[in-house]
Amino acid sequence: MLRKLFIHLILLFFSSVSIVLGQNKIISGKITSSDQQGLIGATVLQKGTINGTVTDFNGNFEMEIPEQSTIVISYTGYITVEFDVGNKTKFSIVLEEDAQQLEEVNVVGFMGVVGKSRRRTESIQNIPESVQALNFEGIKNAGITDLSSFATLVPNMKFNTSQAVGNNFISVRGIPQLRGGDAPVAFVIDGVTVADPSLLNQELYDLALVEVVKGPQGALYGKNAIGGAINIYTQEPTNTMSNKVKVGYANGNAKTGQFVSSGAIVKDKLYYRFSTQYRDSDGLLKNDYLNEFVDFRKDINLRGQLKADLTDRLSVSVAYQHFNLEGGATYYSVNPEGYEFEGNLEPGGVLDPNPKEGNNTIVSDVLGISSMINHNGNLKVNYRTNHFNIQSVTSFNQVDRKTYGDLDFLPYDDFTQNEVTSSTTFNQEIRFDNKNKSSKLDWSFGGFFQTVEEPFYQDGLVRDYDTWDQFNVVAADLTNFTQTLALFGFVDYKITNKLTASVGFRFDIDRFEQDDRLNDVKSDRTNNVFQPKASLAYQANKNILFFANYGKGYRTGGFNPAVTQLFDKDFKDELTDNYEIGFKTSAWKDRIIFNGSAFYTDFTNQQQFILDLTDFYGGIYNYDKSRVIGFELDTKFRLSKFLDLGFNYGLSDSQIIEGGMTGGENGDATDNSVYNGNKTPFVPINTFGVNLSSSIQISKELRFNGFINLDHTGKTYWHESNLKEHTSDAYKLLNARVSMTYKKFEFEVWGNNLTNQQYYQEFSPGQFVGSPDDVGWRGQPLSVGTALTVRF
Structure with missing residues (x-):
């Protein structure tokens, strides 16, 4: 029964690929600063409409637009750019800093921090969950190199090690990890579930996002996410x-x-x-x-x-x-x-x-x-x-x-x-996500x-x-x-x-x-x-x-x-x-x-x-x-x-x-x-x-x-x-x-x-x-x- 159900899912995945395409087209790209760092939370809009999106923690965006559209890209502290899409579908865009805004005492708020706790990119202030997240700049400034250094910034979370490499103790909201047992959190790297809790002990580098969402997350991340999930x-x-x-x-x-x-x-x-x-x-x-x-x-x-x-x-x-x-x-x-x-x-x-x-x-x-x-x-x-x-x-x-x-x-x-x-x-995971946000x-x-x-x-x-x-x-x-x-x-x-x-x-x-x-x-x-x-x-x-x-x-x-x-x-x-x-x-x-x-x-x-x-x-x-x-x-x-x-x-x-x-x-x-x-x-x-x-x-x-x-x-x-x-x-x-x-x-x-x-x-x-x-x-x-x- 299990194998048959899994085979049906595989067939459903490949059959879906044959869906007939419409007249709109999908464009995607990455928006960076002059030093090649992705800009998080930059706004990408189809000109004259409310159709738009924001860039994720890597500076990436993707949206569906009609043919022959004009796109407007803006980000606080940078010069807004506008261009016709034409026949292109892939873009690499570098925004230049606005010298006038830099000279002014222009204080930007915190709303640029985004997370992916619900498997989609969104501002952590709009997620109805207890979420703490650090994007690239926050990770670099705080010197995050492992989960222990990240846990010091998260309430009701503690990460310890003992006895040997790979032997970890993480507690979240009063739920401790067990030696010889599973962690109380799901551990996900680049969208891939990691089953072995010893891998929580690895070095972290070249990161775009570190995020913890607390409370039971089994509906989204599966078994053992009893205290939350770490992304x-x-x-x-x-x-x-x-x-x-x-x-x-x-x-x-x-x-x-x-x-x-x-x-x-x-x-x-x-x-x-x-x-x-x-x-x-x-x-x-x-x-x-x-x-x-x-x-x-x-x-x-x-x-x-x-x-x-x-x-x-x-x-x-x-x-x-x-x-x-x-x-x-x-x-x-x-x-x-x-x-x-x-x-x-x-x-x-x-x-x-x-x-x-x-x-x-x-x-x-x-x-x-x-x-x-x-x-x-x-x-x-x-x-x-x-x-x-x-x-x-x-x-x-x-x-x-x-x-x-x-x-x-x-x-x-x-x-x-x-x-x-x-x-x-x-x-093996197969996921279907709605596109019409x-x-x-x-x-x-x-x-x-x-x-x-x-x-x-x-x-x-x-x-x-x-x-x-x-x-x-x-x-x-x-x-x-x-x-x-x-x-x-x-x-x-x-x-x-x-x-x-x-x-x-x-x-x-x-x-x-x-x-x-x-x-x-x-x-x-x-x-x-x-x-x-x-x-x-x-x-x-x-x-x-x-x-x-x-x-x-x-x-x-x-x-x-x-x-x-x-x-x-x-x-x-x-x-x-x-x-x-x-x-x-x-x-x-x-x-x-x-x-x-x-x-x-x-x-x-x-x-x-x-x-x-x-x-x-x-x-x-x-x-x-x-x-x-x-x-x-x-x-x-x-x-x-x-x-x-x-x-x-x-x-x-x-x-x-x-x-x-x-x-x-x-x-x-x-x-x-x-x-x-x-x-x-x-x-x-x-x-x-x-x-x-x-x-x-x-x-x-x-x-x-x-x-x-x-x-x-x-x-x-x-x-x-x-x-x-x-x-x-x-x-x-x-x-x-x-x-x-x-x-x-x-x-x-x-x-x-x-x-x-x-x-x-x-x-x-x-x-x-x-x-x-x-x-x-x-x-x-x-x-x-x-x-x-x-x-x-």
Whole structure:
């Protein structure tokens, strides 16, 4: 049945290509400034009509017009241009700055920021969702290089790493990511869904848009988008030649090199973009026992894109990316207080969850190392009929990860850990989108097919204290298989000029299988899950939007490597009912943006991770009932032509209602109901950030940019018990970046964690995981660096 349905969708796609064309024609192009940067939000109008569009985050536009039309292009601060289209359909337009406007004190508002959270380009102030987005200029000014640096600007969002490269912890609106499980957000790069959550850890460069939309987004993005979706869009191939070289250096002997080249192979027909980046750092955290730095990191990244406009209506693009990332692993901190044992330091067990100089140390006798290698490619086919667009996206993704290091985290050769895991993902999506944006009804629908295969192997050395011999123990040897077939649709309808209703749905048919070779057990299950979404948006006036949303969330269940007293062999699907009300406002000619929302999430079977060192397994279990209540504010003030002030605040009150029973096939189950009423672990109680951004055109060829951000992370509980000795207090991180641009050259200086604040990104209380010691994973200390960029 699944295969037949998928074949019907394929046939529908190709049969649609034969639709007879009308008399209008489609024109497209890119609008840039003189330095070849795409202008975001430029207005493109058919002269004498209201038929028009705005450019997206890459400066691209597309519209349908009658033959022999005249087009008018305008953008604040630039000279308006007007021209007859003639027989051309493809345009590359460079706008010149208006010298008179530059000399005037003309302060432009914030409305140029656009996003693509609903799979179409639109101003984030017009989207009835909680959205934060940075376009090219914002990404560059804030120094965004990964999701961690972006998360510091987003309320109710936190991104941490621990143990090894590719091991991530992201929490959104009180919903944490789980080690060994799926992230609470969909992760999409250039419109392609990325199934493996370890890829959230990759370096980000040559970007056009970074965006997060919060609240359940399953209707638009599929399973596991229970807390929202993260959209990353890279820069596209261009019709004009441009190149960039960047070199940088930072403390820890960190070296960076980057090269980007883009242009036309065949003018107006075939374009390319090639980018590569190299990073190499010795590290900043030292193992006191080995006297070596442990957080070393080396990353080689390659990306290539080709785009072909085969006809006015048909375009094809192909992209490929490869990266090879190596880094330190398993360098957990322990309590340095203790006594001498055979010449070595014996830790005292209890670790302060609030690290500071002298109360934690890294003393493992094994230098941990980890790696992640990724190959991914995609093929996109876009066809534009007179009435709707059709897009086919085919993608392949391969990830291989390895981790080796200490398991006792002490200066003894008692335990080690070794882990080898990989994932192979195939995606096929077909989407139909409405083209007539001037009608009251807007729609999109389509189908999605995915297969994921994930082998997992884990073993390690264990000491026998009776004989003092070491022997190898295999903890897991299994493969998980997932197959998904989904149908989805989304409809907007303008009930009045001010009131718009939206309804979306996604129906997932998921099949899960596990082949546990170690225990000779095969398991399987099938899910049929319907994820509806509904919203109302009321545009009170040009500057005020109110909205209300309801959505069903779904994060898939699965199978653990074993049964212990802390978790079962399988864990259940996580389901949520989500309610949100919000507003978006602007004032003072868009120089003030003030957005906010309040939300309530009701969980059934909320998933949680725990490491059971008694049996050397990690696993996922469920709370029967839990809930999150919270709100967030996001404000921006353009104080002058040269200075912006930003502020965001988020509160997430995440609580266990009914903990339930987990694990224990021999009658030794864990009763989590003793934690009823306590806060959910791994979730900061609140977050807030304050930032200042400045851009000054000193002369025609010289520009200054500056950015400083103070990021606050609230109190975090590391276990359901909510014991004070297992709870980290709030902390703040201060980051800054300044740059000077002269003609084709840019020089920048940056600093992260400028106050050298110590903090933990993960804390594991030994009392509850069968370990004699608490351990913590230190965040990055003070880092400073500089870089030089040349464009040609």
